[in-house]
Amino acid sequence: MADWIVSFFSIADAKMVKQITYLVDSIPYAIWETLYSTLAATLMAHLIGLPLGILLVTGAQDGVRPLPRPLMQVLNVVVNLLRSVPFLILMVMVMPLSRIILGTTIGTPGILVPLTVAAAPFVARLVESSLREMDRGLIEAAQAMGCTNLQIVWKVMLPESLPSLLSSFTTAFITILGYGAMAGAIGGGGLGAMAMMDGWTQRQKAVLYTAVVVLVILVQIFQSVGSHLSARVDRRVSRTARKGAAGGRKRQLEKDKPMGPPGAM
Amino acid sequence: MIELKNVSKVFPTAEGQLHALTDVSLTIGDGEVYGIVGMSGAGKSTLVRCINLLERPTSGQVVIDGADLCAMKQAELIRRRRSISMIFQQFNLLMQRTCLKNICFPMEIAKVKKADAEKRARELLEVVGLPDKADAYPAQLSGGQKQRIAIARALACDPKILLCDEATSALDPKTTRDILRLVKDINQRLGITVVVITHEMAVVEEICTHVAILDHGHVMETGRVEEVFSNPRTEAGRRLVYPDGVRIDQLPAANVIRIAFNGGSSYEPLIASLAIDCGVKVNILGADTRNVNGQAFGTMLLGLPEEPAEAAKAISYIKNQPNVTMEEVRDYHG
Ligand SMILES: Nc1ncnc2c1ncn2[C@@H]1O[C@H](COP(=O)(O)OP(=O)(O)OP(=O)(O)O)[C@@H](O)[C@H]1O
Numbered sequence: 246m247a248d249w250i251v252s253f254f255s256i257a258d259a260k261m262v263k264q265i266t267y268l269v270d271s272i273p274y275a276i277w278e279t280l281y282s283t284l285a286a287t288l289m290a291h292l293i294g295l296p297l298g299i300l301l302v303t304g305a306q307d308g309v310r311p312l313p314r315p316l317m318q319v320l321n322v323v324v325n326l327l328r329s330v331p332f333l334i335l336m337v338m339v340m341p342l343s344r345i346i347l348g349t350t351i352g353t354p355g356i357l358v359p360l361t362v363a364a365a366p367f368v369a370r371l372v373e374s375s376l377r378e379m380d381r382g383l384i385e386a387a388q389a390m391g392c393t394n395l396q397i398v399w400k401v402m403l404p405e406s407l408p409s410l411l412s413s414f415t416t417a418f419i420t421i422l423g424y425g426a427m428a429g430a431i432g433g434g435g436l437g438a439m440a441m442m443d444g445w446t447q448r449q450k451a452v453l454y455t456a457v458v459v460l461v462i463l464v465q466i467f468q469s470v471g472s473h474l475s476a477r478v479d480r481r482v483s484r485t486a487r488k489g490a491a492g493g494r495k496r497q498l499e500k501d502k503p504m505g506p507p508g509a510m
Numbered sequence: 511m512i513e514l515k516n517v518s519k520v521f522p523t524a525e526g527q528l529h530a531l532t533d534v535s536l537t538i539g540d541g542e543v544y545g546i547v548g549m550s551g552a553g554k555s556t557l558v559r560c561i562n563l564l565e566r567p568t569s570g571q572v573v574i575d576g577a578d579l580c581a582m583k584q585a586e587l588i589r590r591r592r593s594i595s596m597i598f599q600q601f602n603l604l605m606q607r608t609c610l611k612n613i614c615f616p617m618e619i620a621k622v623k624k625a626d627a628e629k630r631a632r633e634l635l636e637v638v639g640l641p642d643k644a645d646a647y648p649a650q651l652s653g654g655q656k657q658r659i660a661i662a663r664a665l666a667c668d669p670k671i672l673l674c675d676e677a678t679s680a681l682d683p684k685t686t687r688d689i690l691r692l693v694k695d696i697n698q699r700l701g702i703t704v705v706v707i708t709h710e711m712a713v714v715e716e717i718c719t720h721v722a723i724l725d726h727g728h729v730m731e732t733g734r735v736e737e738v739f740s741n742p743r744t745e746a747g748r749r750l751v752y753p754d755g756v757r758i759d760q761l762p763a764a765n766v767i768r769i770a771f772n773g774g775s776s777y778e779p780l781i782a783s784l785a786i787d788c789g790v791k792v793n794i795l796g797a798d799t800r801n802v803n804g805q806a807f808g809t810m811l812l813g814l815p816e817e818p819a820e821a822a823k824a825i826s827y828i829k830n831q832p833n834v835t836m837e838e839v840r841d842y843h844g
């Protein structure tokens with residue numbers, strides 16, 4: 246118990262003291278829960294979304310390994326469908342799956358499966374647009390050098406798109422952070438649950454605002470770390486020109502990303 | 511040896527079928543520097559991409575050293591492509607790799623040991639004159655330097671053939687000349703067959719031994735550069751070789767001849783001596799001369815006097831000159 250806070254706020258009213266005590270006790274764990282569930286969901290979403298995004302590019306009619314047109318159409322429709330279902334509804338729909346895989350539908354583990362399922366198509370689209378940014382001439386050069394399709398993906402497309410992939414990873418991470426928080430409303434854990442359950446429902450304003458502010462700060466931190474990393478690995482701009490150019494380019498890249506409509510991924 | 515046998519390429523487009531290449535047959539001998547010229551859209555890129563099967567011909571054969579590439583399985587084709595290098599107008603270097611790693615790339619693909627590859631890459635940096643750029647990234651180089659790195663990369667796996675698709679079109683004239691010299695040097699020292707795609711005659715004059723003129727997907731003329739350039743036989747050839755030449759159908763007079771100079775003297779003394787020796791005055795309707803591999807070449811359109819006797823005198827005089835050929839222009843519209 247943080248007794249020093251109680252004595253520090255001895256003149257404040259009891260409710261405020263209760264809220265602050267609660268915050269100091271639970272916020273570190275809530276932050277941890279948010280971070281690890283977001284990171285885990287982002288990684289798992291990439292496990293599905295990255296290959297899917299690669300497939301959407303390489304299997305397209307102008308890709309290195311065109312797949313039958315109907316197959317690609319089905320793939321595109323599935324991705325679009327999953328992206329157009331509002332997240333909260335998708336989450337409820339996926340819960341049975343969560344029970345099968347993780348044996349639970351509540352708490353932080355409970356939201357991992359729905360988050361992953363909801364985010365994977367979004368990640369696939371992000372990856373697709375990152376890879377499409379790449380100059381087609383490079384693929385042609387690689388083919389002329391005798392690269393197999395696998396080598397083209399592994400040694401040309403992915404490394405050449407790394408800066409862009411990192412910034413879409415950041416976008417995915419932040420979006421999933423947001424949806425993870427939203428999941429707090431229906432039984433998730435972390436900062437979102439804290440804001441909803443303990444802050445909003447129990448009318449503890451200090452808890453609500455603190456949780457929201459911490460979320461905002463986390464988003465800011467991860468966005469700047471992600472942008473920084475992306476610029477750092479970007480060799481497409483010369484070093485001398487980078488200071489001025491990198492910011493502009495980054496902004497450009499982010500503008501091009503497909504963003505989900507509110508409530509959907 | 512590269513043999514294209516009746517190669518055709520048809521692209522299906524929204525507006526119907528586009529015949530990019532029609533019945534193209536070419537033979538490119540070992541060690542030649544073979545130019546393929548044509549106007550934009552003539553099908554040059556398509557043709558060169560057919561040589562390494564980046565573009566699969568709709569019909570016809572691509573035979574390299576006796577082996578038909580079109581009949582090969584994918585794996586075999588991929589292996590074969592390693593002996594056919596290509597450089598591009600846009601360089602197509604991997605931007606996320608240093609120059610050294612770019613040059614190592616084809617060796618990495620061919621599973622050459624890393625240490626050996628790096629050693630070879632450094633040698634090649636020497637060859638293209640950029641030994642200090644090993645750790646630079648392509649974005650830090652000028653266009654000419656990027657093309658040098660691309661050439662070094664193209665040489666990494668000891669190719670037999672080097673395909674250049676408008677390799678100098680993005681460069682200024684001086685850099686163009688430097689790059690062409692490097693290519694020529696490589697051709698002479700290593701005996702690599704070079705196929706040069708370009709729309710610039712100057713490039714062909716600078717380095718090519720042979721040339722093919724491509725027009726709307728058809729090969730119009732082939733031959734040694736001196737022959738084709740001194741005396742283009744087709745309208746497409748003349749249009750390319752003498753773009754500033756006067757178009758026949760725009761000229762007023764009849765009784766016109768075209769004379770061609772195949773090296774040696776230029777045309778002023780001939781016209782002067784024609785007047786002095788025969789007393790015949792001719793109109794110069796159009797002229798274009800150029801310098802090919804150190805020799806003077808050119809063509810000139812001459813309007814002969816109306817009087818048939820005078821005209822005949824001039825013709826017989828010209829016919830007797832060494833290094834000058836003559837043809838009557840019959841399809842001349844007055
Ligand atoms: N993949 C394709 N699909 C449809 N049409 C194509 C394709 N590639 C080329 N073409 C068409 O084929 C014709 C020849 O194109 P190509 O690129 O070979 O011309 P080019 O001689 O290289 O021209 P340039 O000098 O402008 O590069 C053009 O009309 C072009 O539009």
Ligand SMILES: [Mg+2]
Nearest residue numbers: 554555556676
């Ligand atoms: Mg072209």
